[in-house]
Amino acid sequence: GESVGLHLPTLSVQEGDNSIINCAYSNSASDYFIWYKQESGKGPQFIIDIRSNMDKRQGQRVTVLLNKTVKHLSLQIAATQPGDSAVYFCAETYNQGGKLIFGQGTELSVKP
Amino acid sequence: KAGVTQTPRYLIKTRGQQVTLSCSPISGHRSVSWYQQTPGQGLQFLFEYFSETQRNKGNFPGRFSGRQFSNSRSEMNVSTLELGDSALYLCASTLGSYNSPLHFGNGTRLTVT
Numbered sequence: 639g640e641s642v643g644l645h646l647p648t649l650s651v652q653e654g655d656n657s658i659i660n661c662a663y664s665n666s667a668s669d670y671f672i673w674y675k676q677e678s679g680k681g682p683q684f685i686i687d688i689r690s691n692m693d694k695r696q697g698q699r700v701t702v703l704l705n706k707t708v709k710h711l712s713l714q715i716a717a718t719q720p721g722d723s724a725v726y727f728c729a730e731t732y733n734q735g736g737k738l739i740f741g742q743g744t745e746l747s748v749k750p
Numbered sequence: 751k752a753g754v755t756q757t758p759r760y761l762i763k764t765r766g767q768q769v770t771l772s773c774s775p776i777s778g779h780r781s782v783s784w785y786q787q788t789p790g791q792g793l794q795f796l797f798e799y800f801s802e803t804q805r806n807k808g809n810f811p812g813r814f815s816g817r818q819f820s821n822s823r824s825e826m827n828v829s830t831l832e833l834g835d836s837a838l839y840l841c842a843s844t845l846g847s848y849n850s851p852l853h854f855g856n857g858t859r860l861t862v863t
Contacts, residue, residue, distance in 0.1 A: 681854035736783030
């Protein structure tokens with residue numbers, strides 16, 4: 639199957655700080671990108687998406703940045719809260735409907 | 751609006767048996783995709799169904815199969831279970847157009863002994 643990596647990187651931040659989670663995607667032709675949050679015992683939850691004709695998109699407390707030149711995606715979370723603790727996945731696709739290629743995930747730990 | 755519902759939540763099976771997992775998509779969603787999640791391989795795409803037809807397929811053996819019904823509900827089947835099939839199986843639904851986000855259920859945890 640298609641997947642990236644075996645080890646889960648971890649990011650530890652203090653409550654109230656801003657968090658930045660990075661992702662390197664694999665296919666230069668990918669034109670749609672999504673960030674998901676997965677809490678223990680639950681399925682991935684949609685956070686925010688971005689199309690390749692955009693460089694930046696903002697949601698509530700979250701911002702996604704896309705750098706197509708270096709195939710890099712980042713998720714910024716403002717004023718991180720304990721409830722933000724979870725594993726975050728980036729996903730990419732190119733005209734493949736429900737077929738997403740997921741990154742390895744980053745575990746975010748928020749210290750109170 | 752109700753989310754994606756997967757049943758059962760947990761399953762324990764023996765090697766060689768077969769298993770059927772069920773998924774009810776969000777109302778109005780016509781595409782259903784299945785993913786396997788393991789600690790070692792992460793999230794891997796199994797297949798996608800749209801309007802009762804398989805639209806995309808991942809790199810899994812033929813023991814993994816699926817189908818979609820006219821009401822968009824989907825099932826996946828795994829035959830001749832192997833220990834390595836132990837995983838969280840996730841179902842996701844979307845409206846069906848390209849570049850629309852997938853919404854996931856909470857998965858079925860399959861343990862093969």
